Amino acid sequence: MSLKRKDLTGIASLSPDEIMLILETADSFKEVTGREIKKVPALRGKTVVNFFFEPSTRTRTSFELAAKRLSADVINFSPSSSSIVKGESLLDTARNIEAMQADIIVLRHPSAGAAETLARGVKSSVINAGDGWHEHPTQALLDLFTLREKKLEFKGLRVAIVGDLAHSRVARSNIYALTKLGAEVRAVGPPTMIPACLEQLGVRVYYDMDEALHGVDVIMMLRLQLERQGRALFPTIREYSRLYGLTADRLRLAEPGALVMHPGPVNRGVEIAPEVADSFSSVILDQVANGVAVRMGVLYLLSGAN
Amino acid sequence: MAILIQGGRVIDPGRVNGPADVLIENGKIVAVGHNLAMPSRGQGASLHTIDATGQLVLPGFVDLHVHLREPGFEYKETIQTGTASAVAGGFTSVCCMPNTNPVNDNQAITEFILDQARAAGNAHVFPVGAVTKGSEGKELAEIGDLRRAGCVAISDDGRPVMNSLVMRRAMEYALAFDLPVIDHCEDLHLSEGGCMNEGLVSTQLGLQGIPAAAEDVMVARNLALAELTGARLHLAHVSTAGSVRMVREAKARGIRVTAEACPHHFSLTEEAVRDFNTLAKMNPPLRTWQDIQAIKEGLRDGTIDVIATDHAPHAPQDKQREFAEAPFGIVGLETALPLTLALVEEGVLSLEAAVAKLTTAPAQAFSLPKGTLAPGADADVVVVDAQRQWEVDPSRFRSKSTNTPFAGWKVKGLATTTIVAGKVVYEFA
Numbered sequence: 228m229s230l231k232r233k234d235l236t237g238i239a240s241l242s243p244d245e246i247m248l249i250l251e252t253a254d255s256f257k258e259v260t261g262r263e264i265k266k267v268p269a270l271r272g273k274t275v276v277n278f279f280f281e282p283s284t285r286t287r288t289s290f291e292l293a294a295k296r297l298s299a300d301v302i303n304f305s306p307s308s309s310s311i312v313k314g315e316s317l318l319d320t321a322r323n324i325e326a327m328q329a330d331i332i333v334l335r336h337p338s339a340g341a342a343e344t345l346a347r348g349v350k351s352s353v354i355n356a357g358d359g360w361h362e363h364p365t366q367a368l369l370d371l372f373t374l375r376e377k378k379l380e381f382k383g384l385r386v387a388i389v390g391d392l393a394h395s396r397v398a399r400s401n402i403y404a405l406t407k408l409g410a411e412v413r414a415v416g417p418p419t420m421i422p423a424c425l426e427q428l429g430v431r432v433y434y435d436m437d438e439a440l441h442g443v444d445v446i447m448m449l450r451l452q453l454e455r456q457g458r459a460l461f462p463t464i465r466e467y468s469r470l471y472g473l474t475a476d477r478l479r480l481a482e483p484g485a486l487v488m489h490p491g492p493v494n495r496g497v498e499i500a501p502e503v504a505d506s507f508s509s510v511i512l513d514q515v516a517n518g519v520a521v522r523m524g525v526l527y528l529l530s531g532a533n
Numbered sequence: 534m535a536i537l538i539q540g541g542r543v544i545d546p547g548r549v550n551g552p553a554d555v556l557i558e559n560g561k562i563v564a565v566g567h568n569l570a571m572p573s574r575g576q577g578a579s580l581h582t583i584d585a586t587g588q589l590v591l592p593g594f595v596d597l598h599v600h601l602r603e604p605g606f607e608y609k610e611t612i613q614t615g616t617a618s619a620v621a622g623g624f625t626s627v628c629c630m631p632n633t634n635p636v637n638d639n640q641a642i643t644e645f646i647l648d649q650a651r652a653a654g655n656a657h658v659f660p661v662g663a664v665t666k667g668s669e670g671k672e673l674a675e676i677g678d679l680r681r682a683g684c685v686a687i688s689d690d691g692r693p694v695m696n697s698l699v700m701r702r703a704m705e706y707a708l709a710f711d712l713p714v715i716d717h718c719e720d721l722h723l724s725e726g727g728c729m730n731e732g733l734v735s736t737q738l739g740l741q742g743i744p745a746a747a748e749d750v751m752v753a754r755n756l757a758l759a760e761l762t763g764a765r766l767h768l769a770h771v772s773t774a775g776s777v778r779m780v781r782e783a784k785a786r787g788i789r790v791t792a793e794a795c796p797h798h799f800s801l802t803e804e805a806v807r808d809f810n811t812l813a814k815m816n817p818p819l820r821t822w823q824d825i826q827a828i829k830e831g832l833r834d835g836t837i838d839v840i841a842t843d844h845a846p847h848a849p850q851d852k853q854r855e856f857a858e859a860p861f862g863i864v865g866l867e868t869a870l871p872l873t874l875a876l877v878e879e880g881v882l883s884l885e886a887a888v889a890k891l892t893t894a895p896a897q898a899f900s901l902p903k904g905t906l907a908p909g910a911d912a913d914v915v916v917v918d919a920q921r922q923w924e925v926d927p928s929r930f931r932s933k934s935t936n937t938p939f940a941g942w943k944v945k946g947l948a949t950t951t952i953v954a955g956k957v958v959y960e961f962a
Binding site: 239316317318336338339340341343344358359360361362396399422423424425427428 | 731732733735736737738739740741742744808809850853854855856857858
């Protein structure tokens with residue numbers, strides 16, 4: 228079976244079967260990452276360009292490692308400082324990269340829709356590594372992979388996503404992914420951080436975190452963009468943390484053994500208490516590890532190498 | 534020079550609606566009636582007959598809201614190309630917004646625009662002057678000078694006057710010249726960073742929304758100020774159900790307000806943005822089905838007086854950008870007629886009412902001596918084949934820009950001949 232699409236720009240357009248195919252493909256690459264020699268020749272001779280318009284260490288590194296473990300040639304290209312200043316358009320820059328025979332472009336961009344715009348304009352495959360507040364599909368896929376690895380069934384799984392959902396691409400991609408696979412998603416945050424009509428995406432909205440956490444199997448904490456204080460979204464970090472921070476006490480409201488996830492980087496003591504981040508419940512480092520395997524799977528499926 | 538338009542159905546809203554001929558001489562309408570004959574002339578006189586059998590003969594359309602981009606943005610549109618686009622769409626008079634570079638906030642710019650329009654020789658151009666210097670929302674522009682130079686209204690358009698005191702003073706001051714004050718109603722704090730309607734689609738796409746309240750808040754403010762000052766208020770491109778409701782109530786109470794709606798705001802919803810299509814990005818944004826219904830009801834019951842295009846040309850390199858970065862606006866002059874006639878087909882408006890929204894009503898809103906076929910009036914006439922089906926092909930636009938979300942639409946109704954001041958300036962070939 229293969230992924231019959233040129234690009235991965237979001238979860239919204241994926242079918243449940245496609246999602247499961249990516250996860251199953253990632254399974255076999257997870258095995259590779261555990262070997263002594265963590266490399267397979269699947270993408271030998273292919274070129275992958277990491278095209279990052281926003282600073283990102285972990286996502287870029289994860290894609291780079293994934294591509295290298297598949298034996299692809301990797302170029303890291305961060306035009307934020309050069310081309311944008313010169314006024315070169317996203318498409319022009321991308322066509323230049325394409326002219327250098329890039330097979331796959333991995334794009335991180337501050338504008339929602341940038342990956343779709345790019346995908347329409349170039350022949351190379353495009354993987355969205357985060358576009359504005361729109362989507363971050365590989366993050367959602369690695370989150371699913373991690374849940375599956377912990378032997379959780381998606382159907383009926385109760386997941387709380389807590390924080391600034393309005394400005395979160397991770398939240399959107401996870402809402403699309405989890406609802407497609409039959410999970411029950413609870414969106415938790417202050418009303419200023421819940422985007423319009425969110426219930427219509429098939430989630431329940433809670434403003435009270437304690438109420439929301441009752442009986443959940445998974446708690447996904449979102450990173451609070453600290454610079455949003457002063458934009459009238461929340462009064463102070465102190466109050467935000469008191470109302471929506473995940474503490475050990477709050478964790479006890481969830482199902483016993485509930486998992487705690489976070490896309491990183493963590494603001495310790497703000498959205499998540501240090502003892503929770505480091506507890507047995509936390510799978511934050513599993514998420515990072517699985518990111519490489521999942522991205523190998525996505526690169527492999529889109530490269531047409533199978 | 535004489536032109537006789539024979540065999541058509543004449544609609545001059547409120548005056549004539551039926552089969553009639555129209556005789557034009559020396560740039561003026563001479564007569565509208567049955568079996569008119571071409572006046573006899575000596576050798577060499579220019580006589581021209583137009584067969585309008587099966588077609589409509591209407592006053593040339595009046596557009597209260599266009600952006601001709603000159604001076605400053607000639608790569609998007611010039612007064613020449615913009616007015617060529619106008620006459621191709623049946624518009625013989627256009628009111629151009631002051632957000633040029635430099636801003637039309639003084640007599641010299643107004644005169645420049647009028648000179649360029651005369652040189653172009655297409656549609657009549659009526660400049661709209663700025664409310665404040667540089668449209669910065671601080672100090673009043675020399676509104677008396679603008680009026681004297683030929684401005685027919687004042688507006689800060691896309692940079693609406695946020696300071697309510699400045700708006701109050703502008704309305705009061707404009708009273709001295711009986712000038713309409715136009716407002717693009719948008720609370721810039723509520724809309725900051727927004728690039729489409731706030732709702733389900735903006736949430737799905739992760740784009741910052743512009744809530745309907747950003748418009749409604751300013752409509753409410755402006756109506757209150759119009760009531761306070763007694764000024765003539767004109768509301769540009771009404772896009773929300775809330776605006777329609779408030780204008781209806783204000784009119785019932787006798788406040789002097791007129792309102793316009795744009796074809797895109799009654800033809801498309803926010804769904805058009807779904808694939809991050811920057812050609813569906815405009816301000817105010819495309820809203821919801823409920824808003825469209827309210828606008829149609831407002832057009833039907835007279836709450837919304839005028840259909841205007843907000844013709845806003847942008848070059849491909851402007852629009853081919855990330856959605857949030859692309860500029861707002863679409864061209865509209867060459868698609869307004871069929872989109873308006875679709876309201877007739879749908880039963881929202883009678884044909885005569887639809888014609889009035891494009892002719893008599895806009896002329897009246899800005900006190901322009903236009904939009905009528907009364908004998909003695911300037912001979913601005915459009916002949917329309919209302920049954921003619923065609924497909925919107927932007928590459929055929931007369932406008933310099935092609936930024937339309939209607940490409941490929943199968944539409945009905947076409948201007949076949951446009952006459953300005955007794956001269957044929959456009960014929961559909």
